[in-house]
Amino acid sequence: xxxxxxxxxxxxxxxxxxxxxxxxxxxxxxxxxxxxxxxxxxxxxxxxxxxxxxxxxxxxxxxxxxxxxxxxxxxxxxxxxxxxxxxxxxxxxxxxxxxxxxxxxxxxxxxxxxxxxxxxxxxxxxxxxxxxxxxxxxxxxxxxxxxxxxxxxxxxxxxxxxxxxxxxxxxxxxxxxxxxxxxxxxxxxxxxxxxxxxxxxxxxxxxxxxxxxxxxxxxxxxxxxxxxxxxxxxxxxxxxxxxxxxxxxxxxxxxxxxxxxxxxxxxxxxxxxxxxxxxxxxxxxxxxxxxxxxxxxxxxxxxxxxxxxxxxxxxxxxxxxxxxxxxxxxxxxxxxxxxxxxxxxxxxxxxxxxxxxxxxxxxxxxxxxxxxxxxxxxxxxxxxxxxxxxxxxxxxxxxxxxxxxxxxxxxxxxxxxxxxxxxxxxxxxxxxxxxxxxxxxxxxxxxxxxxxxxxxxxxxxxxxxxxxxxxxxxxxxxxxxxxxxxxxxxxxxxxxxxxxxxxxxxxxxxxxxxxxxxxxxxxxxxxxxxxxxxxxxxxxxxxxxxxxxxxxxxxxxxxxxxxxxxxxxxxxxxxxxxxxxxxxxxxxxxxxxxxxxxxxxxxxxxxxxxxxxxxxxxxxxxxxxxxxxxxxxxxxxxxxxxxxxxxxxxxxxxxxxxxxxxxxxxxxxxxxxxxxxxxxxxxxxxxxxxxxxxxxxxxxxxxxxxxxxxxxxxxxxxxxxxxxxxxxxxxxxxxxxxxxxxxxxxxxxxxxxxxxxxxxxxxxxxxxxxxx
Numbered sequence: 113x114x115x116x117x118x119x120x121x122x123x124x125x126x127x128x129x130x131x132x133x134x135x136x137x138x139x140x141x142x143x144x145x146x147x148x149x150x151x152x153x154x155x156x157x158x159x160x161x162x163x164x165x166x167x168x169x170x171x172x173x174x175x176x177x178x179x180x181x182x183x184x185x186x187x188x189x190x191x192x193x194x195x196x197x198x199x200x201x202x203x204x205x206x207x208x209x210x211x212x213x214x215x216x217x218x219x220x221x222x223x224x225x226x227x228x229x230x231x232x233x234x235x236x237x238x239x240x241x242x243x244x245x246x247x248x249x250x251x252x253x254x255x256x257x258x259x260x261x262x263x264x265x266x267x268x269x270x271x272x273x274x275x276x277x278x279x280x281x282x283x284x285x286x287x288x289x290x291x292x293x294x295x296x297x298x299x300x301x302x303x304x305x306x307x308x309x310x311x312x313x314x315x316x317x318x319x320x321x322x323x324x325x326x327x328x329x330x331x332x333x334x335x336x337x338x339x340x341x342x343x344x345x346x347x348x349x350x351x352x353x354x355x356x357x358x359x360x361x362x363x364x365x366x367x368x369x370x371x372x373x374x375x376x377x378x379x380x381x382x383x384x385x386x387x388x389x390x391x392x393x394x395x396x397x398x399x400x401x402x403x404x405x406x407x408x409x410x411x412x413x414x415x416x417x418x419x420x421x422x423x424x425x426x427x428x429x430x431x432x433x434x435x436x437x438x439x440x441x442x443x444x445x446x447x448x449x450x451x452x453x454x455x456x457x458x459x460x461x462x463x464x465x466x467x468x469x470x471x472x473x474x475x476x477x478x479x480x481x482x483x484x485x486x487x488x489x490x491x492x493x494x495x496x497x498x499x500x501x502x503x504x505x506x507x508x509x510x511x512x513x514x515x516x517x518x519x520x521x522x523x524x525x526x527x528x529x530x531x532x533x534x535x536x537x538x539x540x541x542x543x544x545x546x547x548x549x550x551x552x553x554x555x556x557x558x559x560x561x562x563x564x565x566x567x568x569x570x571x572x573x574x575x576x577x578x579x580x581x582x583x584x585x586x587x588x589x590x591x592x593x594x595x596x597x598x599x600x601x602x603x604x605x606x607x608x609x610x611x612x613x614x615x616x617x618x619x620x621x622x623x624x625x626x627x628x629x630x631x632x633x634x635x636x637x638x639x640x641x642x643x644x645x646x647x648x649x650x651x652x653x654x655x656x657x658x659x660x661x662x663x664x665x666x667x668x669x670x671x672x673x674x675x676x677x678x679x680x681x682x683x684x685x686x687x688x689x690x691x692x693x694x695x696x697x698x699x700x701x702x703x704x705x706x707x708x709x710x711x712x713x714x715x716x717x718x719x720x721x722x723x724x725x726x727x728x729x730x731x732x733x734x735x736x737x738x739x740x741x742x743x744x745x746x747x748x749x750x751x752x753x754x755x756x757x758x759x760x761x762x763x764x765x766x767x768x769x770x771x772x773x774x775x776x777x778x779x780x781x782x783x784x785x786x787x788x789x790x791x792x793x794x795x796x797x798x799x800x801x802x803x804x805x806x807x808x809x810x811x812x813x814x815x816x817x818x819x820x821x822x823x824x825x826x827x828x829x830x831x832x833x834x835x836x837x838x839x840x841x842x843x844x845x846x847x848x849x850x851x852x853x854x855x856x857x858x859x860x861x862x863x864x865x866x867x868x869x870x871x872x873x874x875x876x877x878x879x880x881x882x883x884x
Contacts, residue, residue, distance in 0.1 A: 194264050194285035195219070195302075207258045208289050210309075217309060219289055219302070221256050223248040223326070226309070226357075228346070243348050245357070246329035249294060250386060256294050260286035262303075295323040310882065315400040324402075325388045334385050341863070342379050342387060361862060364402045366394060372803075372814050377402060407834055407882060408477030409817075410864035411841070413875035414439025415447040416466075420838035420876035422505050422777070422827040426512075429475030429833030431878065434503040434516045435826075437485070438466045438872055447871050456484030456552050458526070463489030465499030468518055470506070470548055475833055477865055477880060482552030488522025500541075501525065505572040505636075512550030517569035517582055520544050520560070530616045531559035533592070543569035543584055545613055557615040563588025567609075571636040575643050579621060580613045581686075583634040583647045586625075596688040597624035608634030608649055612686050622686035624693070628653050631677075640683070640713040640720075644695065648681040648708040648722055657697060666755025668698040670732065675701075679708035679724055683753060696753045698760070702728025710778040710787070719762065720751045723775030723787040726766065735763040735809050744768070746775035746789055748805055763809035769793055781830040783807045788825035788837050791816060800825035800877075802837050815881065819859040822874070834882045842874040 195208045195217075202209055202218065210217040218225040224247045264285045291300040297319025302311045315321045328334060333345035340361030348355060364377035376392025394400055412420055416438030423433045440461045441449030450469055452459040461467055462485055471483035487501030503518035519541045526546075527534050536542050542562035549556050561567060565588035573581040586609050593600040598610075607627035614621050626634060630652035637647040657663060657671040682697035700708060704727035712721045727744045738745075745768035751760050767773070771792030778787040788802040793816070800823040803814035817823070822842035829836045841859045859877060861867060869875055 194287070195260060195289050196285050197260065208260060208286075219258060221254070221258070222252070223329075224302070224309075243346060244330050245344070245346065248327050248329055249291075250325040250327060251323060252294050253296065257292045259290045259292055260288065261290070262287035295319070298324060313402040315402065317397050317399060321389060321391055321400060321402065325386050327384070327386050334381060334387070336379055336381055340378050342381070360407065362389065362402055364389075364391060364394070364400060366398045366400055368395070368398060372816065374816065375400065407880040408863040408865070409859075409861050409879040410477055410877065411859070411861070411866040411869060411875045412451070412838075412878050413437065413866070413870045413872065414441070414449040414451065415443060415871040416440060416449075417872035417874050418450065418870075418876040419840045419874075420826065420878060421503065423829050423836060423838045423878070424506055424508050425475075425829045425831050425833065425836060426508060427831065429831065430481065431473040431475065431477075431829070431836055431880070432471070432506055432508060432514055433473060433827075433838055433876075433878060434468065434470050434506040434518075435838075435876060436466045436500075436502040436518075437469050437876075439870070440464075450483070450485065451480065451866065452484050453480055453482045453552070456482045457548055457555050458484045458486065461485055462487040463499045463501055463522060465489070465521075466501060468501040468503035468516070468520075470503065470514060470516055470552075472514075472552055473865070473878060475880075477863060477878065479865070484548075484552065486516070486526070486546060486548075488520060488525035501544075504568075504570045507572050507574050509547070509574060510576075510578075513556060514548045514550070514552075515546070515572060515574060515580060516548070517543065517545050517572045517580075517584075519568045525558070525560065526555055527558045527560060528555060530557065532613060532618060532620065533560040533562070536560050537562050537564050537567075537588070539563070539565050539567070539588070541566050541568065543567040543582070543586075545569065545572075545580060545582060547615060559613070559615075561592070561611060561613075562586070563590040563592065565589065565591075567591065571634065571647065573637045573639045573645075575612075575639055578614065580615075581637050581639060581645050582609075582611045582613060583637040583649075584609055585633045591623075591625065592620060593623045593625065594620055594688065596690050597622060597686075598684060598691060598693040599625040599627075601625065603627040603632065604629040606631040606633065608632045608647075608651075610634065610637070610645060610647060610684060610686075612645075622688060624684075626682070627651070628655060630654070635709050636711045638711055638713040640715055641718045642685075645684045645686060646681065646711065646713045646720060647684070648679065648711040650677055650707045650724075651680050651699075652677055657699070660694075660697075662691065662694050663696075663755075666696075667757035668696060668755065669751055669753070669758065669760040670699040670701075673699050673701070674730070675703035675728075677701075677705040677707065679706040679722070679726075681708060681711060681720055681722055681751065696755070698751070698753075700732070700749060700751075701726060702730035702732065704728035704731075706731065707774075709774070709776050712778050712780045712785070714780065718753065720753060721778055721780065721785050722749045722751070723747060723778045723789070725774040731764075731766055732761070733764050733766065734761045736765040737809075737811060738765065738767055740766050741768060741770050743770065744772045744774065746773045746787070746791075748775065748778075748785065748787060748809070750785075750809065765805070765809050767803065767811070771795060772798070776824065776826050777828045779828050779830045784812065786828055786830050786835060788828035788839075790824035798822045798824065800837065800839050800841075800879075802828055802835060804835075817860055817879065823859065823877075825879075830883075832883070834880050836878065836880045838876065838878045840874050841877050 195210045198206045205220050206218045208219040216227040226245045228243045289302045294300045297316035299314045331344045332347045335343050342359040344357040346355045362377045364375040365372050375394040378390050380388045380390045418437045419435045421435035437450040439450040467485040467487035472481040501520045503516045507515045523536045542560045546558040547556050567586045569584040571583040589602040607625040612622040632651045634649040640646045654673050679700040683695045706726045707724045708722050709724040726747050729740050745766040747766050749764040750762040773791045775787045775789040786804045791801050792798050799818035801816045804812045806812045824839045825837040826839040
């Protein structure tokens with residue numbers, strides 16, 4: 113399909129041509145922010161591959177099983193748009209283009225033209241094959257230069273007409289196109305993934321952002337919705353998505369002293385149907401970025417207090433969330449309970465104090481695939497069987513099932529017939545491990561884990577053979593351990609634990625304490641090279657690791673506790689070789705209190721990334737852009753555990769405000785590390801945040817967001833579809849069971865699934881933003 117373009121201020125239709133695309137499936141993930149959202153459906157992209165196969169290969173593709181097609185579509189969703197230079201295959205006014213089977217993107221100096229596919233059944237004019245829509249820059253400079261960069265692996269071949277001298281082969285593809293000098297001192301970057309065209313304006317110091325204006329040619333109408341999104345109505349109801357395109361409400365920011373400072377911004381639509389930006393106060397001496405990027409941001413809760421604690425995304429971008437809810441639909445007059453679906457594994461609230469929950473939210477944030485309560489107890493008299501159930505971690509199995517861990521006080525927590533431990537121990541709380549089917553309809557495995565004391569499971573990782581690596585905290589002297597584990601006796605106060613479970617077995621595959629007579633807690637676990645267990649947490653232990661017999665020939669990064677509560681990380685091989693199972697462990701911290709709350713591991717290299725909270729003015733730093741504030745900061749530390757002492761540190765960074773800051777969850781993606789947490793921006797006001805650091809530890813991106821009182825981002829997940837955070841927002845400071853949010857600064861919502869604060873002292877939230 114040939115690109116549409118302007119001729120004498122009109123859009124003209126293209127001539128057909130043959131295109132042969134070589135390997136365009138580039139594995140690089142686009143990092144560009146969201147501006148104009150061109151909704152080329154994934155199915156259209158899949159069609160572009162099918163159309164270029166031979167007939168026999170097309171037949172083979174038709175024979176793919178549904179899950180194979182889904183995987184193919186998910187792979188295509190991660191691919192960056194490929195832009196090619198016009199070597200004569202298009203009208204001379206076009207400088208770059210990107211093509212799909214049912215549409216294309218043509219880039220001219222004066223603007224961008226989109227060719228959208230139209231369903232055959234909807235066409236009034238059966239000769240029409242596509243719908244052109246143009247974005248025309250108003251008042252732009254005539255000498256604007258279009259520059260391509262970030263070359264992709266894919267190449268294109270163009271065969272048009274009978275004159276072979278005009279055929280083009282091996283044409284390079286690029287991920288980024290920049291309009292340099294679109295306006296005086298203003299550049300516009302275009303890129304995209306998942307068939308979505310995305311752009312970002314960069315305004316140089318002293319430049320005037322009010323110069324930026326554009327209009328739409330070929331649209332039937334423009335309007336702004338209540339979320340501040342720009343809705344572009346199309347003449348045909350089957351073009352785009354339901355006859356419309358959407359530009360999400362913009363955000364803007366400036367980098368000030370290494371920190372991302374938000375700037376208020378919104379779309380403005382004038383009487384001529386021209387679009388521009390309205391900006392709040394900003395420093396005109398510092399570069400400004402304007403970027404419509406937030407996909408959705410929503411409350412998630414019911415009439416009680418709710419926490420979204422952890423989440424994961426699948427390849428398509430669908431979101432899986434777990435946590436705890438106090439929202440009981442049985443309390444009349446106080447609003448709805450936790451949003452559940454009738455077909456879920458359990459749509460009934462079970463405990464008076466709290467239930468855990470597990471839900472699958474669509475990648476758009478607009479609907480639930482399924483959601484259910486997870487817990488036991490008696491919703492009327494919780495003293496009978498216990499009251500509280502919390503879930504702390506969630507992982508996705510190879511077949512799409514959903515695994516969660518946490519703790520329960522209930523003697524009737526839902527366990528399965530093949531549970532490793534079918535009854536609760538005589539204590540207040542046991543850990544649990546539960547697996548829910550991919551469609552959310554049933555619990556396929558569930559077990560208690562614990563002894564006669566308190567047992568809490570905080571972290572979970574899944575091995576390729578189906579084993580679950582679980583870590584947490586116990587004060588049970590009879591916590592279940594296995595023969596020849598690393599440590600089969602209780603340390604005496606509070607110990608971490610590491611337990612390996614194969615669902616269906618009557619006993620753990622491997623289970624050990626991890627601690628001594630001091631307090632020890634293990635918060636997170638990851639699986640690294642050779643499927644070794646990497647875990648981390650906090651300890652008061654003062655044991656000198658240089659005297660550990662396992663480390664006689666190596667030097668760990670920090671062998672001593674430098675004071676107070678110290679973070680730690682460890683590597684263990686669950687090989688049942690006794691003390692030899694511990695391969696590496698190190699403290700991490702300074703003279704104050706330090707906590708490692710989350711970790712991730714590069715599964716190929718074994719490099720370890722740690723985040724948490726440090727109150728140490730002498731926290732070990734390496735290549736840090738920032739210095740400790742003297743209160744509490746987040747940290748990001750990268751360790752390559754080779755046994756080379758201080759040389760095991762790759763970098764170690766502190767980051768935060770002048771008040772309290774903490775890193776709570778961490779995720780790796782495409783060579784960058786993301787972590788989320790909480791920041792006290794001014795005394796008494798806590799906001800949620802996430803940040804991205806590049807491979808060398810340089811701050812690249814992030815968001816600070818929240819309402820007037822208390823917000824924290826407890827979980828983060830990242831893939832090509834975007835960055836998702838979940839957490840807790842307190843709408844009314846100190847208020848309980850308040851049905852509406854009247855905070856001076858409300859929590860920022862965009863296309864919310866739940867648009868009003870539902871009650872309790874706080875609601876959960878889920879927020880998704882595209883990658884920059």
